[in-house]
Amino acid sequence: MIWAAVEASRATGEKDVSFKVLYCGICHSDLHMLKNDWGTSTYPLIPGHEIVGVVTEIGSKVENFKVGDKVGVGCMVGSCHSCDNCADNLENYCPKMILTYGAKDLDGTTTYGGYSDIMVADEHFIVRIPDNLPLDVGAPLLCAxxxxxxxxxxxxxxxxxxxxxxxxxxxxxxxxxxxxxxxxxxxxxxxxxxxxxxxxxxxxxx
The missing domain is CATH 3.40.50.720 (NAD(P)-binding Rossmann-like Domain)
Structure with a gap:
Protein backbone atom coordinates (compact mmCIF):
# COMPACT_ATOMS: atom_id res chain seq x y z
CA MET A 1 0.00 0.00 0.00
CA ILE A 2 3.00 2.28 -0.41
CA TRP A 3 3.14 4.46 -3.49
CA ALA A 4 5.80 6.57 -5.11
CA ALA A 5 5.87 9.05 -7.95
CA VAL A 6 5.85 7.16 -11.24
CA GLU A 7 5.46 7.90 -14.90
CA ALA A 8 2.10 7.50 -16.62
CA SER A 9 1.16 3.92 -17.43
CA ARG A 10 0.63 4.39 -21.18
CA ALA A 11 1.65 6.50 -24.13
CA THR A 12 -0.32 9.55 -25.27
CA GLY A 13 -2.95 8.48 -27.81
CA GLU A 14 -4.40 10.56 -30.63
CA LYS A 15 -7.28 11.90 -28.47
CA ASP A 16 -5.28 12.03 -25.24
CA VAL A 17 -3.92 14.88 -23.18
CA SER A 18 -0.79 14.29 -21.12
CA PHE A 19 0.02 16.66 -18.27
CA LYS A 20 2.59 17.09 -15.55
CA VAL A 21 0.91 16.64 -12.17
CA LEU A 22 1.54 19.60 -9.86
CA TYR A 23 -1.09 19.09 -7.14
CA CYS A 24 -3.41 16.29 -6.07
CA GLY A 25 -5.96 16.32 -3.26
CA ILE A 26 -6.62 13.44 -0.88
CA CYS A 27 -10.17 12.07 -0.88
CA HIS A 28 -11.31 9.64 1.80
CA SER A 29 -12.12 7.14 -0.94
CA ASP A 30 -8.38 7.07 -1.69
CA LEU A 31 -7.84 5.80 1.84
CA HIS A 32 -10.57 3.18 1.40
CA MET A 33 -8.90 2.00 -1.79
CA LEU A 34 -5.45 1.89 -0.19
CA LYS A 35 -6.79 -0.37 2.57
CA ASN A 36 -9.00 -2.38 0.19
CA ASP A 37 -12.03 -1.57 2.33
CA TRP A 38 -14.33 -2.19 -0.64
CA GLY A 39 -12.63 -5.39 -1.77
CA THR A 40 -11.85 -4.08 -5.28
CA SER A 41 -8.27 -2.83 -4.90
CA THR A 42 -5.39 -4.25 -6.87
CA TYR A 43 -1.76 -3.52 -6.08
CA PRO A 44 0.49 -1.73 -6.78
CA LEU A 45 -1.99 1.11 -6.35
CA ILE A 46 -1.31 4.77 -7.13
CA PRO A 47 -4.28 6.78 -5.79
CA GLY A 48 -5.44 10.34 -6.36
CA HIS A 49 -8.36 11.73 -8.39
CA GLU A 50 -8.34 15.45 -7.60
CA ILE A 51 -5.53 16.19 -10.02
CA VAL A 52 -4.26 19.40 -11.61
CA GLY A 53 -1.21 20.31 -13.63
CA VAL A 54 0.12 21.68 -16.91
CA VAL A 55 -0.24 20.06 -20.35
CA THR A 56 3.01 18.66 -21.72
CA GLU A 57 1.77 16.73 -24.76
CA ILE A 58 -1.40 16.35 -26.81
CA GLY A 59 -2.53 13.72 -29.30
CA SER A 60 -2.84 14.44 -32.99
CA LYS A 61 -6.64 14.68 -32.83
CA VAL A 62 -6.99 16.72 -29.65
CA GLU A 63 -9.09 19.81 -30.33
CA ASN A 64 -9.58 21.70 -27.08
CA PHE A 65 -6.19 21.82 -25.38
CA LYS A 66 -2.65 22.87 -26.11
CA VAL A 67 0.72 22.45 -24.45
CA GLY A 68 1.01 24.81 -21.49
CA ASP A 69 -2.69 24.82 -20.56
CA LYS A 70 -3.61 24.44 -16.89
CA VAL A 71 -5.87 21.41 -16.61
CA GLY A 72 -7.36 18.89 -14.22
CA VAL A 73 -8.95 15.45 -14.13
CA GLY A 74 -11.30 13.83 -11.66
CA CYS A 75 -12.32 10.24 -11.01
CA MET A 76 -12.65 9.12 -14.66
CA VAL A 77 -10.20 9.02 -17.55
CA GLY A 78 -12.16 7.14 -20.19
CA SER A 79 -15.35 5.44 -21.40
CA CYS A 80 -16.62 3.67 -24.52
CA HIS A 81 -18.14 6.84 -26.15
CA SER A 82 -20.72 4.67 -27.93
CA CYS A 83 -23.30 3.43 -25.40
CA ASP A 84 -26.57 5.20 -24.56
CA ASN A 85 -25.14 6.54 -21.30
CA CYS A 86 -22.17 8.12 -23.06
CA ALA A 87 -24.52 9.62 -25.66
CA ASP A 88 -26.51 11.21 -22.81
CA ASN A 89 -23.39 12.63 -21.13
CA LEU A 90 -23.74 10.06 -18.35
CA GLU A 91 -20.33 8.47 -18.82
CA ASN A 92 -20.19 7.62 -15.13
CA TYR A 93 -22.81 4.93 -15.91
CA CYS A 94 -20.91 3.56 -18.90
CA PRO A 95 -20.28 -0.19 -18.47
CA LYS A 96 -16.78 0.38 -19.81
CA MET A 97 -16.00 3.43 -17.68
CA ILE A 98 -12.29 3.73 -16.87
CA LEU A 99 -11.51 5.01 -13.39
CA THR A 100 -8.54 7.29 -12.83
CA TYR A 101 -6.66 4.65 -10.89
CA GLY A 102 -6.84 0.95 -10.16
CA ALA A 103 -8.69 0.15 -13.40
CA LYS A 104 -7.81 -1.42 -16.72
CA ASP A 105 -6.97 1.12 -19.39
CA LEU A 106 -7.66 0.77 -23.11
CA ASP A 107 -4.36 -0.99 -23.69
CA GLY A 108 -4.79 -3.37 -20.77
CA THR A 109 -2.43 -1.56 -18.43
CA THR A 110 -3.49 -0.43 -14.96
CA THR A 111 -4.38 3.23 -14.51
CA TYR A 112 -2.39 5.25 -12.00
CA GLY A 113 -3.79 8.24 -10.14
CA GLY A 114 -2.63 11.72 -9.24
CA TYR A 115 0.38 10.69 -7.18
CA SER A 116 2.06 9.93 -10.48
CA ASP A 117 4.43 12.39 -12.14
CA ILE A 118 2.42 12.42 -15.37
CA MET A 119 -1.27 11.83 -16.14
CA VAL A 120 -2.69 10.71 -19.48
CA ALA A 121 -6.42 10.86 -20.19
CA ASP A 122 -8.89 11.16 -23.04
CA GLU A 123 -9.43 14.89 -23.64
CA HIS A 124 -13.16 14.41 -23.02
CA PHE A 125 -12.36 13.88 -19.34
CA ILE A 126 -9.92 16.76 -19.02
CA VAL A 127 -11.13 20.13 -17.72
CA ARG A 128 -9.45 23.49 -18.17
CA ILE A 129 -8.45 25.33 -15.00
CA PRO A 130 -9.02 29.11 -15.24
CA ASP A 131 -5.83 31.18 -15.12
CA ASN A 132 -7.11 33.12 -12.11
CA LEU A 133 -7.69 29.96 -10.04
CA PRO A 134 -4.58 28.78 -8.14
CA LEU A 135 -3.91 25.13 -8.93
CA ASP A 136 -3.45 24.08 -5.31
CA VAL A 137 -6.93 25.23 -4.29
CA GLY A 138 -8.48 24.09 -7.57
CA ALA A 139 -7.55 20.42 -7.15
CA PRO A 140 -10.27 19.51 -4.58
CA LEU A 141 -12.95 20.85 -6.90
CA LEU A 142 -12.38 17.80 -9.12
CA CYS A 143 -14.10 15.56 -6.56
CA ALA A 144 -15.33 17.34 -3.44
Missing part, protein backbone atom coordinates in the same frame (compact mmCIF):
# COMPACT_ATOMS: atom_id res chain seq x y z
CA UNK A 145 -16.37 20.35 -5.51
CA UNK A 146 -18.35 18.52 -8.17
CA UNK A 147 -19.92 16.25 -5.54
CA UNK A 148 -21.81 19.22 -4.08
CA UNK A 149 -22.03 21.47 -7.15
CA UNK A 150 -23.77 18.81 -9.24
CA UNK A 151 -26.80 18.24 -6.96
CA UNK A 152 -27.22 21.98 -6.39
CA UNK A 153 -27.53 22.44 -10.15
CA UNK A 154 -29.39 19.19 -10.90
CA UNK A 155 -32.12 19.80 -8.34
CA UNK A 156 -32.45 23.48 -9.18
CA UNK A 157 -31.13 24.66 -5.82
CA UNK A 158 -28.98 27.36 -7.43
CA UNK A 159 -31.54 30.17 -7.69
CA UNK A 160 -30.89 33.42 -5.80
CA UNK A 161 -33.13 33.77 -2.76
CA UNK A 162 -33.73 30.04 -2.30
CA UNK A 163 -32.99 28.55 1.10
CA UNK A 164 -30.78 25.45 1.33
CA UNK A 165 -29.75 23.40 4.33
CA UNK A 166 -26.29 21.87 4.44
CA UNK A 167 -25.93 18.98 6.89
CA UNK A 168 -22.40 18.91 8.30
CA UNK A 169 -19.56 21.35 7.78
CA UNK A 170 -16.75 19.00 6.85
CA UNK A 171 -14.80 18.66 3.63
CA UNK A 172 -17.91 18.58 1.41
CA UNK A 173 -20.12 20.76 3.58
CA UNK A 174 -17.91 23.83 3.57
CA UNK A 175 -17.58 23.66 -0.23
CA UNK A 176 -21.37 23.33 -0.54
CA UNK A 177 -21.79 26.46 1.59
CA UNK A 178 -19.35 28.43 -0.56
CA UNK A 179 -20.98 27.31 -3.83
CA UNK A 180 -24.49 28.04 -2.57
CA UNK A 181 -23.48 31.48 -1.30
CA UNK A 182 -21.87 32.26 -4.67
CA UNK A 183 -25.17 31.28 -6.33
CA UNK A 184 -27.05 33.75 -4.12
CA UNK A 185 -28.73 31.04 -2.07
CA UNK A 186 -29.51 31.50 1.63
CA UNK A 187 -27.69 28.77 3.54
CA UNK A 188 -28.39 27.14 6.88
CA UNK A 189 -25.73 24.82 8.27
CA UNK A 190 -27.07 21.90 10.31
CA UNK A 191 -24.49 20.44 12.67
CA UNK A 192 -24.26 18.63 15.99
CA UNK A 193 -20.86 20.21 16.64
CA UNK A 194 -21.24 23.56 18.46
CA UNK A 195 -17.73 24.63 17.47
CA UNK A 196 -18.81 24.61 13.81
CA UNK A 197 -21.10 27.60 14.44
CA UNK A 198 -18.17 29.95 14.89
CA UNK A 199 -16.38 28.46 11.88
CA UNK A 200 -19.44 28.84 9.66
CA UNK A 201 -20.12 32.45 10.65
CA UNK A 202 -16.57 33.80 10.87
CA UNK A 203 -14.93 31.95 8.00
CA UNK A 204 -17.75 31.22 5.56
CA UNK A 205 -20.02 34.19 6.24
CA UNK A 206 -23.72 34.28 7.06
Missing amino acids: GITVYSPLKYYGLDKPGMHVGVVGLGGLGHVAVKFAKAMGVKVTVISTSPNKKKEAIEHLGR
Whole structure:
Protein backbone atom coordinates (compact mmCIF):
# COMPACT_ATOMS: atom_id res chain seq x y z
CA MET A 1 0.00 0.00 0.00
CA ILE A 2 3.00 2.28 -0.41
CA TRP A 3 3.14 4.46 -3.49
CA ALA A 4 5.80 6.57 -5.11
CA ALA A 5 5.87 9.05 -7.95
CA VAL A 6 5.85 7.16 -11.24
CA GLU A 7 5.46 7.90 -14.90
CA ALA A 8 2.10 7.50 -16.62
CA SER A 9 1.16 3.92 -17.43
CA ARG A 10 0.63 4.39 -21.18
CA ALA A 11 1.65 6.50 -24.13
CA THR A 12 -0.32 9.55 -25.27
CA GLY A 13 -2.95 8.48 -27.81
CA GLU A 14 -4.40 10.56 -30.63
CA LYS A 15 -7.28 11.90 -28.47
CA ASP A 16 -5.28 12.03 -25.24
CA VAL A 17 -3.92 14.88 -23.18
CA SER A 18 -0.79 14.29 -21.12
CA PHE A 19 0.02 16.66 -18.27
CA LYS A 20 2.59 17.09 -15.55
CA VAL A 21 0.91 16.64 -12.17
CA LEU A 22 1.54 19.60 -9.86
CA TYR A 23 -1.09 19.09 -7.14
CA CYS A 24 -3.41 16.29 -6.07
CA GLY A 25 -5.96 16.32 -3.26
CA ILE A 26 -6.62 13.44 -0.88
CA CYS A 27 -10.17 12.07 -0.88
CA HIS A 28 -11.31 9.64 1.80
CA SER A 29 -12.12 7.14 -0.94
CA ASP A 30 -8.38 7.07 -1.69
CA LEU A 31 -7.84 5.80 1.84
CA HIS A 32 -10.57 3.18 1.40
CA MET A 33 -8.90 2.00 -1.79
CA LEU A 34 -5.45 1.89 -0.19
CA LYS A 35 -6.79 -0.37 2.57
CA ASN A 36 -9.00 -2.38 0.19
CA ASP A 37 -12.03 -1.57 2.33
CA TRP A 38 -14.33 -2.19 -0.64
CA GLY A 39 -12.63 -5.39 -1.77
CA THR A 40 -11.85 -4.08 -5.28
CA SER A 41 -8.27 -2.83 -4.90
CA THR A 42 -5.39 -4.25 -6.87
CA TYR A 43 -1.76 -3.52 -6.08
CA PRO A 44 0.49 -1.73 -6.78
CA LEU A 45 -1.99 1.11 -6.35
CA ILE A 46 -1.31 4.77 -7.13
CA PRO A 47 -4.28 6.78 -5.79
CA GLY A 48 -5.44 10.34 -6.36
CA HIS A 49 -8.36 11.73 -8.39
CA GLU A 50 -8.34 15.45 -7.60
CA ILE A 51 -5.53 16.19 -10.02
CA VAL A 52 -4.26 19.40 -11.61
CA GLY A 53 -1.21 20.31 -13.63
CA VAL A 54 0.12 21.68 -16.91
CA VAL A 55 -0.24 20.06 -20.35
CA THR A 56 3.01 18.66 -21.72
CA GLU A 57 1.77 16.73 -24.76
CA ILE A 58 -1.40 16.35 -26.81
CA GLY A 59 -2.53 13.72 -29.30
CA SER A 60 -2.84 14.44 -32.99
CA LYS A 61 -6.64 14.68 -32.83
CA VAL A 62 -6.99 16.72 -29.65
CA GLU A 63 -9.09 19.81 -30.33
CA ASN A 64 -9.58 21.70 -27.08
CA PHE A 65 -6.19 21.82 -25.38
CA LYS A 66 -2.65 22.87 -26.11
CA VAL A 67 0.72 22.45 -24.45
CA GLY A 68 1.01 24.81 -21.49
CA ASP A 69 -2.69 24.82 -20.56
CA LYS A 70 -3.61 24.44 -16.89
CA VAL A 71 -5.87 21.41 -16.61
CA GLY A 72 -7.36 18.89 -14.22
CA VAL A 73 -8.95 15.45 -14.13
CA GLY A 74 -11.30 13.83 -11.66
CA CYS A 75 -12.32 10.24 -11.01
CA MET A 76 -12.65 9.12 -14.66
CA VAL A 77 -10.20 9.02 -17.55
CA GLY A 78 -12.16 7.14 -20.19
CA SER A 79 -15.35 5.44 -21.40
CA CYS A 80 -16.62 3.67 -24.52
CA HIS A 81 -18.14 6.84 -26.15
CA SER A 82 -20.72 4.67 -27.93
CA CYS A 83 -23.30 3.43 -25.40
CA ASP A 84 -26.57 5.20 -24.56
CA ASN A 85 -25.14 6.54 -21.30
CA CYS A 86 -22.17 8.12 -23.06
CA ALA A 87 -24.52 9.62 -25.66
CA ASP A 88 -26.51 11.21 -22.81
CA ASN A 89 -23.39 12.63 -21.13
CA LEU A 90 -23.74 10.06 -18.35
CA GLU A 91 -20.33 8.47 -18.82
CA ASN A 92 -20.19 7.62 -15.13
CA TYR A 93 -22.81 4.93 -15.91
CA CYS A 94 -20.91 3.56 -18.90
CA PRO A 95 -20.28 -0.19 -18.47
CA LYS A 96 -16.78 0.38 -19.81
CA MET A 97 -16.00 3.43 -17.68
CA ILE A 98 -12.29 3.73 -16.87
CA LEU A 99 -11.51 5.01 -13.39
CA THR A 100 -8.54 7.29 -12.83
CA TYR A 101 -6.66 4.65 -10.89
CA GLY A 102 -6.84 0.95 -10.16
CA ALA A 103 -8.69 0.15 -13.40
CA LYS A 104 -7.81 -1.42 -16.72
CA ASP A 105 -6.97 1.12 -19.39
CA LEU A 106 -7.66 0.77 -23.11
CA ASP A 107 -4.36 -0.99 -23.69
CA GLY A 108 -4.79 -3.37 -20.77
CA THR A 109 -2.43 -1.56 -18.43
CA THR A 110 -3.49 -0.43 -14.96
CA THR A 111 -4.38 3.23 -14.51
CA TYR A 112 -2.39 5.25 -12.00
CA GLY A 113 -3.79 8.24 -10.14
CA GLY A 114 -2.63 11.72 -9.24
CA TYR A 115 0.38 10.69 -7.18
CA SER A 116 2.06 9.93 -10.48
CA ASP A 117 4.43 12.39 -12.14
CA ILE A 118 2.42 12.42 -15.37
CA MET A 119 -1.27 11.83 -16.14
CA VAL A 120 -2.69 10.71 -19.48
CA ALA A 121 -6.42 10.86 -20.19
CA ASP A 122 -8.89 11.16 -23.04
CA GLU A 123 -9.43 14.89 -23.64
CA HIS A 124 -13.16 14.41 -23.02
CA PHE A 125 -12.36 13.88 -19.34
CA ILE A 126 -9.92 16.76 -19.02
CA VAL A 127 -11.13 20.13 -17.72
CA ARG A 128 -9.45 23.49 -18.17
CA ILE A 129 -8.45 25.33 -15.00
CA PRO A 130 -9.02 29.11 -15.24
CA ASP A 131 -5.83 31.18 -15.12
CA ASN A 132 -7.11 33.12 -12.11
CA LEU A 133 -7.69 29.96 -10.04
CA PRO A 134 -4.58 28.78 -8.14
CA LEU A 135 -3.91 25.13 -8.93
CA ASP A 136 -3.45 24.08 -5.31
CA VAL A 137 -6.93 25.23 -4.29
CA GLY A 138 -8.48 24.09 -7.57
CA ALA A 139 -7.55 20.42 -7.15
CA PRO A 140 -10.27 19.51 -4.58
CA LEU A 141 -12.95 20.85 -6.90
CA LEU A 142 -12.38 17.80 -9.12
CA CYS A 143 -14.10 15.56 -6.56
CA ALA A 144 -15.33 17.34 -3.44
CA GLY A 145 -16.37 20.35 -5.51
CA ILE A 146 -18.35 18.52 -8.17
CA THR A 147 -19.92 16.25 -5.54
CA VAL A 148 -21.81 19.22 -4.08
CA TYR A 149 -22.03 21.47 -7.15
CA SER A 150 -23.77 18.81 -9.24
CA PRO A 151 -26.80 18.24 -6.96
CA LEU A 152 -27.22 21.98 -6.39
CA LYS A 153 -27.53 22.44 -10.15
CA TYR A 154 -29.39 19.19 -10.90
CA TYR A 155 -32.12 19.80 -8.34
CA GLY A 156 -32.45 23.48 -9.18
CA LEU A 157 -31.13 24.66 -5.82
CA ASP A 158 -28.98 27.36 -7.43
CA LYS A 159 -31.54 30.17 -7.69
CA PRO A 160 -30.89 33.42 -5.80
CA GLY A 161 -33.13 33.77 -2.76
CA MET A 162 -33.73 30.04 -2.30
CA HIS A 163 -32.99 28.55 1.10
CA VAL A 164 -30.78 25.45 1.33
CA GLY A 165 -29.75 23.40 4.33
CA VAL A 166 -26.29 21.87 4.44
CA VAL A 167 -25.93 18.98 6.89
CA GLY A 168 -22.40 18.91 8.30
CA LEU A 169 -19.56 21.35 7.78
CA GLY A 170 -16.75 19.00 6.85
CA GLY A 171 -14.80 18.66 3.63
CA LEU A 172 -17.91 18.58 1.41
CA GLY A 173 -20.12 20.76 3.58
CA HIS A 174 -17.91 23.83 3.57
CA VAL A 175 -17.58 23.66 -0.23
CA ALA A 176 -21.37 23.33 -0.54
CA VAL A 177 -21.79 26.46 1.59
CA LYS A 178 -19.35 28.43 -0.56
CA PHE A 179 -20.98 27.31 -3.83
CA ALA A 180 -24.49 28.04 -2.57
CA LYS A 181 -23.48 31.48 -1.30
CA ALA A 182 -21.87 32.26 -4.67
CA MET A 183 -25.17 31.28 -6.33
CA GLY A 184 -27.05 33.75 -4.12
CA VAL A 185 -28.73 31.04 -2.07
CA LYS A 186 -29.51 31.50 1.63
CA VAL A 187 -27.69 28.77 3.54
CA THR A 188 -28.39 27.14 6.88
CA VAL A 189 -25.73 24.82 8.27
CA ILE A 190 -27.07 21.90 10.31
CA SER A 191 -24.49 20.44 12.67
CA THR A 192 -24.26 18.63 15.99
CA SER A 193 -20.86 20.21 16.64
CA PRO A 194 -21.24 23.56 18.46
CA ASN A 195 -17.73 24.63 17.47
CA LYS A 196 -18.81 24.61 13.81
CA LYS A 197 -21.10 27.60 14.44
CA LYS A 198 -18.17 29.95 14.89
CA GLU A 199 -16.38 28.46 11.88
CA ALA A 200 -19.44 28.84 9.66
CA ILE A 201 -20.12 32.45 10.65
CA GLU A 202 -16.57 33.80 10.87
CA HIS A 203 -14.93 31.95 8.00
CA LEU A 204 -17.75 31.22 5.56
CA GLY A 205 -20.02 34.19 6.24
CA ARG A 206 -23.72 34.28 7.06
